[in-house]
Each structure stands twice: as C-alpha cells, then as structure tokens.
Amino acid sequence: MNPVKKKSKKKASNRRHPSVSIRDVAKRANVSIATVSRAVNGITSVDPELAKRVWKAVEEVGYVPNPQARALVSGRSHMLGLIVSEITNPFFPELVQEFENLAVAQGYEVMIGSTNYDPARTESLIRRMLQRNVDGVAVMTFGIEEDLVKKLVEGEFPLVFVDAGPKLPNIRVLKVNYGEGIREAVQHLAALGHRSIAFISGPLRLRSAMARRDAFSNSMNELGLTAPAGHIVEGDHTMEGGMAAIEQILSHAELPTAVVCSNDMTAIGVFHGLHRTTNTVPSDISVVGFDDIHLAQFMLPPLTTVQMSCKLLASAAVQALRAGIEPDHPRAAQKEWHIPTHLVVRQSSTFPRGTLPALRRKAAADPANAK
Amino acid sequence: MNPVKKKSKKKASNRRHPSVSIRDVAKRANVSIATVSRAVNGITSVDPELAKRVWKAVEEVGYVPNPQARALVSGRSHMLGLIVSEITNPFFPELVQEFENLAVAQGYEVMIGSTNYDPARTESLIRRMLQRNVDGVAVMTFGIEEDLVKKLVEGEFPLVFVDAGPKLPNIRVLKVNYGEGIREAVQHLAALGHRSIAFISGPLRLRSAMARRDAFSNSMNELGLTAPAGHIVEGDHTMEGGMAAIEQILSHAELPTAVVCSNDMTAIGVFHGLHRTTNTVPSDISVVGFDDIHLAQFMLPPLTTVQMSCKLLASAAVQALRAGIEPDHPRAAQKEWHIPTHLVVRQSSTFPRGTLPALRRKAAADPANAK
DNA sequence: CTGACTTTGGGAAACGCTTTCCAAGATGCG
DNA sequence: CGCATCTTGGAAAGCGTTTCCCAAAGTCAG
Numbered sequence: 160m161n162p163v164k165k166k167s168k169k170k171a172s173n174r175r176h177p178s179v180s181i182r183d184v185a186k187r188a189n190v191s192i193a194t195v196s197r198a199v200n201g202i203t204s205v206d207p208e209l210a211k212r213v214w215k216a217v218e219e220v221g222y223v224p225n226p227q228a229r230a231l232v233s234g235r236s237h238m239l240g241l242i243v244s245e246i247t248n249p250f251f252p253e254l255v256q257e258f259e260n261l262a263v264a265q266g267y268e269v270m271i272g273s274t275n276y277d278p279a280r281t282e283s284l285i286r287r288m289l290q291r292n293v294d295g296v297a298v299m300t301f302g303i304e305e306d307l308v309k310k311l312v313e314g315e316f317p318l319v320f321v322d323a324g325p326k327l328p329n330i331r332v333l334k335v336n337y338g339e340g341i342r343e344a345v346q347h348l349a350a351l352g353h354r355s356i357a358f359i360s361g362p363l364r365l366r367s368a369m370a371r372r373d374a375f376s377n378s379m380n381e382l383g384l385t386a387p388a389g390h391i392v393e394g395d396h397t398m399e400g401g402m403a404a405i406e407q408i409l410s411h412a413e414l415p416t417a418v419v420c421s422n423d424m425t426a427i428g429v430f431h432g433l434h435r436t437t438n439t440v441p442s443d444i445s446v447v448g449f450d451d452i453h454l455a456q457f458m459l460p461p462l463t464t465v466q467m468s469c470k471l472l473a474s475a476a477v478q479a480l481r482a483g484i485e486p487d488h489p490r491a492a493q494k495e496w497h498i499p500t501h502l503v504v505r506q507s508s509t510f511p512r513g514t515l516p517a518l519r520r521k522a523a524a525d526p527a528n529a530k
Numbered sequence: 531m532n533p534v535k536k537k538s539k540k541k542a543s544n545r546r547h548p549s550v551s552i553r554d555v556a557k558r559a560n561v562s563i564a565t566v567s568r569a570v571n572g573i574t575s576v577d578p579e580l581a582k583r584v585w586k587a588v589e590e591v592g593y594v595p596n597p598q599a600r601a602l603v604s605g606r607s608h609m610l611g612l613i614v615s616e617i618t619n620p621f622f623p624e625l626v627q628e629f630e631n632l633a634v635a636q637g638y639e640v641m642i643g644s645t646n647y648d649p650a651r652t653e654s655l656i657r658r659m660l661q662r663n664v665d666g667v668a669v670m671t672f673g674i675e676e677d678l679v680k681k682l683v684e685g686e687f688p689l690v691f692v693d694a695g696p697k698l699p700n701i702r703v704l705k706v707n708y709g710e711g712i713r714e715a716v717q718h719l720a721a722l723g724h725r726s727i728a729f730i731s732g733p734l735r736l737r738s739a740m741a742r743r744d745a746f747s748n749s750m751n752e753l754g755l756t757a758p759a760g761h762i763v764e765g766d767h768t769m770e771g772g773m774a775a776i777e778q779i780l781s782h783a784e785l786p787t788a789v790v791c792s793n794d795m796t797a798i799g800v801f802h803g804l805h806r807t808t809n810t811v812p813s814d815i816s817v818v819g820f821d822d823i824h825l826a827q828f829m830l831p832p833l834t835t836v837q838m839s840c841k842l843l844a845s846a847a848v849q850a851l852r853a854g855i856e857p858d859h860p861r862a863a864q865k866e867w868h869i870p871t872h873l874v875v876r877q878s879s880t881f882p883r884g885t886l887p888a889l890r891r892k893a894a895a896d897p898a899n900a901k
Numbered sequence: 902c903t904g905a906c907t908t909t910g911g912g913a914a915a916c917g918c919t920t921t922c923c924a925a926g927a928t929g930c931g
Numbered sequence: 932c933g934c935a936t937c938t939t940g941g942a943a944a945g946c947g948t949t950t951c952c953c954a955a956a957g958t959c960a961g
Contacts, residue, residue, distance in 0.1 A: 180916095180917055180918085181918065191941045191942075192917095192918080193920080193940070193941065194940060196919060197920095200919080204939070206938095224917085226662055226663075227598045227607070227663060227917080227918090228916070228917035228946090229917080230918095231596075231599055231916090232917085232919045233946090236598065247624055249620055249623075252623050255617060256617050256618055259643070268641070268662060271642055272630070273627065283634075287634070290594055290597060291597055428828065434830050454769075454825075457798055457801075553947080561910075563947090563949095564949080565909090565910055568910085568949090568950095571949085575909065575910090580909085595947085595948075596946085596947050598946090598948090600948055600949075601916095602917070602946090603915070603949045605916085
C-alpha cells in the first residue's frame, strides 16, 4: 500500500535457479551482449581473441543460455518429438533409450509420447508437441494412421516416418527391410525341414504389420510353400494377442510345425499359450519372433528371432530429423534411410516333430548343457 | 541493399506453425492483451461478460498460448521431470506411462530420463532438467545417490523421492511398505514348507534394495528362520545379474528350496539360470519376484511376485509434485505418501522338493490344465 | 452532491535472448 | 588521396507472455 517503495530493485528474478544471464557475461567480458551471443553461437565474424575472452567470462560466471528465451526468439526449441506406439512394449524403451542418447549428445532434448494405438490420444499427443514447439517429430509407430499425418503435415514441419509416408520435401522415411530378415527366418525353418509354417501378424492397420506378413508370404512362395488361410492370423503385437492367436491356430485342422511371429511380445504370448496346451517349444512347435528385444535371449528356451537394430533405427531417425531441421545439414537432401534386419538363431527353433529321432537327439543335445 | 524497402510488414513470424498470438485475440475481442491474458488465465477480476467475449475470440482465431513465452515470464514451465533408473527395465515404462497420463491430464508435460545407475549421466540429466526449467522433479530411482540430492536440493525446488530423502520443506517422499509384501512372500513360502530360502538383492547402493533385503531378513527371523550368508547375495536388478546370482547360490553347500528376488527381472534371470543348470521351477526350486510387471504372468511358469502398484506410485508422485509446486495446493503440507505392496501368488512357487509325493502331485495338478 | 473506496481494464515494462541495422574503423583500388 | 568495400561491435527491436501500476468508472456513505 505504501506508494513509496514502488520501485523494487530490478534484480530478484522470477526464475528459481541459476539466473545468470547473457548480460552478466557481457559485463564480465566487457563487450556487448550481441557479441556474447555471437561468440556463444559460433558466428564466425567475431574475433577469435575476443571470442576466447567471452568464453572465459562464460565459464567464470557460469552462464547457461535460457532455452525458453532462445526458443522464443529463434523459433527453434531444440526439442525433438518421439512418438512410439506403446512404451510398455519392451522394444520401444530400447529405442527410446538410444534415441535419447543420440539426441542429447547432439544438443537436443526429447519429448516422448506413446499412442497406444488410440487416435484420440495420438492427436492430443501431436497437438502438445506442436504447441511445445518441437523442432521435428519422429513417428516410430511403425504404421501411422493417415489422418494423423495430415494433422502434422501442413507446413514444412520436419517429420520422420517408418516404412512409408507421403512424399513431401519435409518428410523423411526410414525404410526397414523386413523381407531380408523374414526370408532368413523362413529359409532357416525350411532348412530344418519345416513345411507347415504359421504366421501371426501384428494389427493389420499398421503398415509395418502388413509388410511383415507379406514378406512372410513371399518368402514362403519363393520356396514353393503356402500357408493355408487358417495359418495366418492377426495378432496385435501383445502377449495376450499372441496367446489368443496361437490358440486359434491350434484349433485349425492342420497343425503347423513352426510359427513365425510379427514381434517378440507375440512370441512370448505364443510360448505361454503353447505351454498351457502342453505343447513344448521347440520340440513340438518351433517359434520365431521379430525385433530381438533384450528379453528374447532370456526366454525359455531362448527365442530365435529377427533382429531389427534399434541402435540403427534411432541413429537414422535422429539424423533424418536433423537433416530436416538444420538448413545446411550435409544430408539435407536424403529422403530415405535403409534399415536391415537379420535372423538370430537361438533355441526356440529346431527340427519339426516326427523327424528321425537321430536328428532330434542331435538337436536336443546341442543347446542347453552348462554345468 | 535498397534502403527503401527496409520496413517489411511486421507479420512473417519466425515460428513455424500456429503463430496466432494474444494480440490477435485482443484485436478480435476489442480488448487489451492484458485483459485477454487475464481472461485466459481465469483471473477473477474480469467481468464475466467480457471474459465470454474473449473466449469466443480465442475460439474464432484459434489461439493457443505459447508455452515458451509463458514460461519465460512466469518462471513456470508446466513441465515435470521424471527420473528413473533404467527405462529398459519393464517396470519403469509402466510407471512412466501412468505418470505421463496423469501429468498430461493435469496440464503438465513430462521430461523423462534414465540414470542407468551412472552418476555422470544422472548429473547431466538433472542439469538438463534444471536448465529446461522444469517445475519439479520426481526421482523414482528407488535410492538416489547423495551427491545427486545435493545438486538438486539447493533452493526450494520441488522434489519427490522414493523411500527416503532429506527432510526439507521442498521435499516429499513416497514411502513404500516393502515389509508388508515381502513378509507375505516369506510366509507364503514357509507355509508351503520351505525352510531354506535364499534372497537375491538389488544393488545395495540403492536404499530400496537394502530395504527389501532387510525386510526379507526380518520376515525370516519372525518365523525363526535364518538364511546363511551364502544364501543372501547381491544382484543388480537385471536378468544377467539374476542369472549370475542364482549360479552363485547353487554353488553354496546347502541348496535352498526357494529364492526370493528383489525384482522381477532378477527372477527372470533366475529362471534362466535354473534352466541352464537343469533345475525346474517350481518343482526343484520355488521363485518369487518383486514388482509384478506385466510380463510376470507370462513367464513359464507364471511368476509369483510381490505387487508394487505403479499406478499408485505414479499418482502419488504427481500429486506430491503438484503439492510442492502450486502455492495453495490442498495437500501442500503433506510430506509423505504411503504405498502398500502385496503378494500375488502364481505358479512359480510350490511345495519344496522332497515333500511327500501326494502333496506334490496335488500341487502339480492344480495349475496348468487348459484344453 | 462530494469524497473515499472498490472494481475493471489498459498501457507498458519486464523475461532473456537473437538478430537486424548502423556506425566506425580498416582496407583496397583507381 | 579519396571513395567504395569489408569487418566488427554496439544499440535496439522484437519474440509472446504476464504482471505492475494507474486511470476511469462505478458504488456508497455522509
């Protein structure tokens, strides 16, 4: 109420913490704030001697640029959006981890979100990312819904998709070579003697799920094999889905001797379903997964699976994003990145049941015998 | 070069996207920007009639406040930091998911990071969060390193810890009642007839790991049992660690009939190690986990484990954080939140080996028999 | 009817930074 | 030697908000 003490000192900032600003550096180095900004941002037109003085001052006063202010004026937040389908599917945390490491190492922060296959959720997620002004978004849901694309696409906002995406200058695509790894898987099984191989797909709304299923069919055809309709069933990339799917397959007239799954979680569900129906993996049925999550090697038996390197995926995603964001990035023109996949053979695949005992025994002896 | 066309129109903003500012709303509603701000932020001193007009204008021009600008001036970013130890441990994604859902529903964004038990990484993580000006941080690493605390603690920055933390006005603690669930586990095993029960702890630097181990010892003592030194070994909360630990235990003179693990990942590693040494779960050795991750019920056999609800944990964390951030939060004074734990019995625990066959058979018949 | 309060709403000053525009000094060329 | 071209560094204009301070208008008692 006292009208006298109106003018408080201009200090006493609102921020909670460091609160040493560019001005302090300028004062310390005895230059203008513009010079400090230029030096810090590595603009070449500043005298090296002077720049050194500035950097010294930065050290001394412990200056850290305020990202909010920086974003406000420059329009770039140095944040990357990362959208995955389901953070609780172990494949994604591995991907997130790699992505984050890379992004941070390159001066970006990352905003993560999972869609849970829910369009509404997805939309709100995108809205939030746009609102927070991320510099670009990597949509690693392995098969995005179209409307979602449209939402994001307006403008020349940098975007990275997996597998497929509209051909636009701002959009980069990570092409995963599913065929490669899946062919290896099918050939591996065929070489062991399997002729009746089933496939459990992911949710077919997802492009990638479709691609994997087609890769399977193609690989079968190449070998002159075909899977009857009842041997190709749709799962949903969860353990529950895998369990349901294998039960459906088991109810089919002809029992397959092997089953290939669209991801590792599905395979785990299959293990479980098979166990419940007193089938044994791999002696009754061989199982092959996809993704090669860390967990795969700890399954009982360890899971034969197709590896899709999330290191590679993450690194490509970050690179592609930066290519879209930074005006003169070396790879600015590159629109596609290619990701290979490869089979990793473990112990969930072996000769089909009913094969000569000699062979069977040999195979059984091979795996577990520590101690 | 032409000195004439200096003055470009003041439009053509730097931002990539929406770019409709508070000023546009003000113009549309024919009020000052101050009024718009007040209306939007629900300051009561604005006439309801006018407020309605403002809101209408907001709708019409599609205004969305810019969080950066907002943060810059208000000092609050509406971002919450969430630090976990290892995003690749399936327990944490489940927690992250819940946390994020709650935070977003309450108007906050979340910045996630995992320490991987690496102090350097942890420090950089915290630095980044502070720099990005998060409003508060939940440290859900279940036993934080002390120096990390110090780094954060200066100032009255809102912090939430699990299990333990300095008693300071800005710090809130989520107290997990490990004793409860672990006692249930031990009693469950004892009731089945187990007398020789081993324990695999987490990394003992972690407070929570210590707490779980102590809870185990106490529960054993209560029943007049003791575990020999060689039966209590230190793991590291990973599958690899669990495998190594069980091998160490198996090398001990006296073989336990059951083993309790400090978390589910450890238990999975134990399953694997036991399998490699041709022991069967649960007929040779019963195994009990901790956390009750989703995966637990899909193990073979499904894992008996102590449930620690990440829903509860997440909700408490968000609540506690808000209590520290918002000046007049109803629970501002509450410093502790309590989280219960409970045993979930599945099929990885049964009577000890060597118990009368009759009992054994009965137990074996009980679980799996679908089809 | 007047003076003292209370509401309301507007103008303008931050917030911390980037970037444009200019001036001044240095350099080159005819 | 004078004019044009480069470098460098400083001043200042924003970026989109919130919030402080006042003025205007309304309310009420004396």
